Amino acid sequence: MGQDYYAILTLTKSAGDADIKKAYRKLSLKFHPDKNQETGTLEKFKRVAEAYDVLSDCKKKAVYDQFGEEGLKCGVPEGSGQTGAFTHGYTFHGDANKVFKEFFGGDNPFNEFYDGVDGDLSMGFGGLYGRGRKKQDASIERDLVLSLEEVYHGCTKKMKISRRVMNEDGHTSSERDKILTITVKKGWKEGTRITFPKEGDQGPNNVPADIVFIVRDKAHPRFKRNGNDLIFTAKVLLGKALTGCSVEIPTLDGRLLNIPINDIVSPGYQKVVPGEGMPLSSADTKQKGNLIIQFDIEFPKQLTPEKKQLIKEALF
Structure with missing residues (x-):
């Protein structure tokens, strides 16, 4: 009994061209000697190549479907058969690698389909014909x-x-939904x-x-972030800017800081409070950046003559 080329490719006689190509692609990769070193796989690789060589050719396939392997390889009557002439019998050239290369393309096509990331062979552009690896x-x-509170505490x-x-x-x-979890x-x-x-x-x-x-920072009502530092803008009256004051600042973790300002608050002046900024993600979580207090000096809209005179006496 001759070889069943359809069975070799795990197909039935109703298989179309696309089914034949798909089956050869799968089995040739499975039994290729560069990937599979088990005993007998080389012979399977050759049988798969021969089956594809026959079934992918419409003339060979037609003869095989009608006369089987014996008719294909020994020849069948040409035309009406009354002349006594026979077709030339088919002989597989025996080079399974040639079939493989012609199918996938390239001088070394097997390596072209090896995915070094997950170790699997995969097909890419060209679908069933397998021209090139997946991109x-x-x-x-x-x-x-994220809000500053979420980044401050983690979430x-x-x-x-x-x-x-x-x-x-x-x-x-x-189309399906999926939930991705991010640990901030x-x-x-x-x-x-x-x-x-x-x-x-x-x-x-x-x-x-x-x-x-x-990650994008959500606008915060009190603070701005600059790297690991938090910036807070305090409004102070001109008199307090000149004579001293204290600034109350609610922190991101619920505390209330009371920061004394003893210096004269001039334009551009900043007060730095060490260790009251954002946690350092690249270091010990107990370490933090700084809190930087900037000032918005509020000038009086008007002064009485008496107050103007007092200011002149104090400053000039």
């Missing part, structure tokens, strides 16, 4: 807006994404990038894109 889509970037954020996921048939996809560390600076590899849309001929969340 990854460009990263998808999204803002992760957990759950982000819902919608993406296309391949169905079990390997050809169609559907204390002191993360604006611009910090959190990457979720390959969480983008799936497709038959692509590697899903990475999804990247980028």
Whole structure:
């Protein structure tokens, strides 16, 4: 009994051209001697190549479907068969690597499809024909807006994404939601990038894109952030700016600081309070940046003659 080329490719006689190519792609990669060193796989690799060589050629396939392997290899009557002439019998050239290279393209096509990231063989551009390795889509970037309190204390954020996921048939996809969990560390600076590899849309001929969340500071009613430092603007009356005062500042962790200002508050003057800024994410979480107090001096809108005279006597 002759070889069953359809069975070798795990197909039935109803298989079409696309099915034949898909089956050869799968089995040739599975039994290629560069990947599979088990006993007998080389022979399987050759049988798969011969089966594909026959079934991918419409003339050979037609003869094989009608007369089987014996008719294919021994020849069959030409035309009506009354002339006594026979077709030339088919003989497989025996070079399975030649079939493999012609199918995938290139002088060393096997290496072309080796994915060094996960160790799997994968097909890319060209679908069933397998011309080139899969390319990854460009990263998808999204803002992760955080309040200063969230960055100060650290928190957990759950982000819902919608993406296309391949169905079990390997050809169609559907849109599904997924929750990604981000553990926000204390002191993360604006611009910090959190990457979720390959969480983008799936497709038959692509590697899903990475999804990247980028930390952005949410506007705060009291503070601005500059790196690890917090900046607070205090409004003081001109008289207190000249004679001294104290500034009360509610902190991000619920305390109330009372900072004495004994210097003359001149334009551009700043008061630095060490260790009352944001936690340092790259160091011991007990370390913090500074609190920088800037001043907005409020001048009186008008003065009585008596007050003007007193000021002149005090300053001039």
